Amino acid sequence: MKLWIAEKPSVAKAICAELGIVKKGAGFNECKGGNVVTWCFGHLLEQAEPDFYTDADIPVNKKGKKIWRMKDLPIFPKIWKLNAKNDKGVKAQLKTIKGLLVRADIVVNCGDPDREGQLLVDEILEFFKYRKSVQRFWVSAQDSASIRKGLASLQPNAKFKGMKLAAEGRSRADWLLGMNLTRALTLAHSTKQQRRLIAVGRVQTPTLALVAQRDESVKNFKPVPFYNLRSLLSNGSASFTATWKPSEGQIGLDSEKRLISNEEAKKLFNELSNAQSATVLKAEKTAKKTSQPKVFSLADIQLEASNRFGFTAQETLDTCQSLYEVHKIAS
Known part of the structure; x- marks a missing residue:
């Protein structure tokens, strides 16, 4: 049996649509060709609390938790422990995955294509001590074409061990x-x-x-006036505006090199106003390329939607999630 473990139900649903569902079970789907697809709801496991690593003789409080004592700090686990999250649905799904792993000859890690997605499935395999072959399914979208491409290009899961270790370290x-x-x-x-x-x-x-x-x-901001000096120059056929820039040793500047001295500003203004000519010491023409705009991050699109349409952050999040999961037109 080949067991596919997805990071979330929506990814599992997309994979099942391509593999072809034969029978639906509680927390998994049996598909054609001896494939079984199951899923997580994000991280099903979490780090054990400090009570697990501290001495057993520490007194407990009314809630049965060990009291906090400065002499027990710092706490450095020698062997890190993961526990199932305290949620009935999570515990039931872990039980389902455990039973499927016993039957599986090959497991496919279908976590999201990032460090956390890699760790999310890998830590479950380690938790249940799965030692057989593991492959990696790697796609960044849920449309049919992307899913089919991912199914056809599975890679050894060991190739992504570095990403798992990075997430674990974090x-x-x-x-x-x-x-x-x-x-x-x-x-x-x-x-x-x-x-x-x-x-x-x-x-x-x-x-x-x-x-x-x-x-x-x-x-605590206190406004401070400063001065910008600009001059309109012309060579007879073309005009342009030049901005005065301070030279080394210029007096009347603040820490940000802004001219804040009223007296010095008037003095410079009079000097520049009385000047009849100016010399261009250097001119450059530079060809520049403009890259295509970067795709939105969630924070950026929430800000843009708020400025343009007055959407709340939650409204934008719900819309993006719908475009990703339901309509499959966003990654």
Whole structure:
């Protein structure tokens, strides 16, 4: 049996449409030629909590969780542990996949064509200790032509091990920073009477810091007038506008090389106004190529749709998802 594991039901549906469904099951479809297609709902597994790695004799709280103690930090797992997400649907689907893996002679990783898509299926195979042949299905769209091309060009899954390791490294880095720093800062800024949770994330925290710094600079912004000097020049047959640029040692400039001195601006204006001629020291003509516009990222198209049509971010997301899954005209 050849088992195809898709990252999401929509991809599984597209693959089944090309393979030809023979029988539908609970969480899988049997297709022609001894093929069986099953699917995930994104990541079905998640990193174990710190309680799994800390000493067994640590006291527990009312909820049965081990209490946080500064002396237990930092927590560095020697052997990383994954658990099924605490969701009935996820656990049922994992049970289905486990049963199918027992029967499978070949597995095809049908995760999305990126690092997370590679890891998402690979970690399930490792979780259930699958050791037989594994292939990789690699497509970036769900239209019939793309699916057929992907079916005809399967590759060894081992070829993509680097992508899996990169995603795994990202996941573990998130865990190490988030779990350890959240506990450390929370404990450092809490008292016996009150705990103040300070959540730290590898991406969340520096991004939030950038937003906070920008918000602070906008709030404390003080407008400062500066001067631009321009001159209309002509050689008798053609005219153009020249912009004054400061030379080295020019006085009256701020840290961004802008002219902020009113006195110096008036002085330069009078000098330039009284000049009868100017010399062009250098002129260049450069041929330039304009590349085609880049395709939209989700953030870019949400911004564009908001500016043009007043769509909310969710409305744009729902529309894009429909174009991708239902109409198959977006990748």
